[in-house]
Amino acid sequence: MEDVISAYDFSRDQYLEIFSLADEILKGRKIKMKEKIIAEAFFEPSTRTALSFSAAAQRLGMNVIGFSSQEGTSVVKGENLADTIRMMENYSDCIVIRHKFDGAAKFAAEVSSKPVINAGDGKHEHPTQTLVDLYTIFKTFNTIDGLNFGLIGDLRYARTVNSLLRGLTRFKPKSVYLISPPPLKARKEILRELNYEYVELNSPYDVLHDLDVVYVTRIQKERFPDEVEYEKVKESYTIDEKIVNSMRKGSIILHPLPRVNEIDRKIDVSPHAKYFYQASLAVPIRQALFVKILGE
Amino acid sequence: MENGLIVTKIKDGTVIDHIPAGRALAVLKILGIKGNEGNRVALVMNVDSHRIGKKDIVKIEERVINNVESELITLIAPNATINIIRNYEVAEKRKLRIPDIVVGILKCQNPLCITNNDPEGISKFSSVSKVPIVLKCDYCDTELTEDDVLRQILS
Incomplete structure (x- = not known):
């Protein structure tokens, strides 16, 4: 495995191999890769992704260099992305990049001879979040095939949605419902290439009782072209007790986090709420990913 | 020529036929032809075509268009044919296809x-x-x- 730019970069077998390795790591398998250096180039804010990549690297005994905002780097002096990446590839064995521009990770991968991992590029993709999402689902149901999915929220600007939809092409979901206010519908470019059936809805109520996985996303305020458009849709959906009470037994709520108001905090104690468990799996799955890319 | 519009044959150059009606000017733009290059250029617009209904035709003397230009033309004129003319004869028929x-x-x-x-x-x-x-x-x-x-x- 080389670069990880898109959720398409994993085959079904590779997803399952990474899940299996993450399971072994969770059970206590120790893997050490002491000579390696990971460079984190986070041009955009991050809590979970940056910290879990750092924690995963450190658990493997690797060193981490890099930055968590472009302040303090030569980018503020006008250095372009390509030159920044050229420097980082000289100093490390693998580059983890988050950037506000769509396609920045692919561009970085073309510049770098070292593997590049996309930790989120604009509104485009976030494939390692899909690893976390699918691993959580796999651990809960012991399968991904045959499940009913409901993706709720901002399906237009959420990069995690694009990656999850693409990742699901490697499995056989029974049905996928895309539930959003009309202005936040999923991108047609992404939908056109899917190899499974999907249904677009404005409201979740007709299908809630069928769903195994309810995947909620935050409205991506920072990606809206203007504030007026954001104001029209903000707080247009909330996962509350009424929704949770309609969910079938054993079904789960996931969220890539951070959340704002789209999940009522009362839901956090519900047995359906798995989003903090999901976040906890980010470290072992990213450890497994590093091992797959860099070798033991 | 169809409809009695007469455009004489060119000796050397390029003939682009079966351009969708109204897009000949866009073809000239792709080729960077502004009119002051000195080449003789014939532009025929909105003539009848058996294949595509109405069509435009562009003939350029003393210029052989390159492959990149040909590819670009296919993006706005997918069914166009491009013939390279030498000494009044068709010396090359460019097989056009939309680039991958x-x-x-x-x-x-x-x-x-x-x-x-x-x-x-x-x-x-x-x-x-x-x-x-x-x-x-x-x-x-x-x-x-x-x-x-x-x-x-x-x-």
């Missing part, structure tokens, strides 16, 4: 695409549909339709 990949010619319409934001960024599109033409940005997945391509070329 278009590099560095068109601009991604997504202002937040990396190709519009790094000085080393070069646009790259893959064709995901040939009829109708749809090109997809290799970096951000934003699509360009035939109309988008035409608009870019004419702008």
Whole structure:
């Protein structure tokens, strides 16, 4: 495995191999890769992704260099992305990049001879979040095939949605419902290439009782072209007790986090709420990913 | 010539036929022909065509268009034929096909695409549909339709 730019970069077998390795790591398998250096180039804010990549690297005994905002780097002096990446590839064995521009990770991968991992590029993709999402689902149901999915929220600007939809092409979901206010519908470019059936809805109520996985996303305020458009849709959906009470037994709520108001905090104690468990799996799955890319 | 419009044969140069009606000016734009280059150019618009109903034709003397120009022409005139003329005879019939990949010619319409934001960024599109033409940005997945391509070329 080389670069990880898109959720398409994993085959079904590779997803399952990474899940299996993450399971072994969770059970206590120790893997050490002491000579390696990971460079984190986070041009955009991050809590979970940056910290879990750092924690995963450190658990493997690797060193981490890099930055968590472009302040303090030569980018503020006008250095372009390509030159920044050229420097980082000289100093490390693998580059983890988050950037506000769509396609920045692919561009970085073309510049770098070292593997590049996309930790989120604009509104485009976030494939390692899909690893976390699918691993959580796999651990809960012991399968991904045959499940009913409901993706709720901002399906237009959420990069995690694009990656999850693409990742699901490697499995056989029974049905996928895309539930959003009309202005936040999923991108047609992404939908056109899917190899499974999907249904677009404005409201979740007709299908809630069928769903195994309810995947909620935050409205991506920072990606809206203007504030007026954001104001029209903000707080247009909330996962509350009424929704949770309609969910079938054993079904789960996931969220890539951070959340704002789209999940009522009362839901956090519900047995359906798995989003903090999901976040906890980010470290072992990213450890497994590093091992797959860099070798033991 | 159809409809009694008479355009004489050219001795050496290029004849582009079966251009969709009204797009001959866009073809000239692709070829960078402004009229002051000195070449004799014949432009025929909106003549009847058995194949495509109405069509435009462009004839350019003393110029053989290159493959990149040919590819670009297919994006706005997918059924065009390009004949290279030498000494009044057709010396070469260019087999035109919509390219699988278009590099560095068109601009991604997504202002937040990396190709519009790094000085080393070069646009790259893959064709995901040939009829109708749809090109997809290799970096951000934003699509360009035939109309988008035409608009870019004419702008």
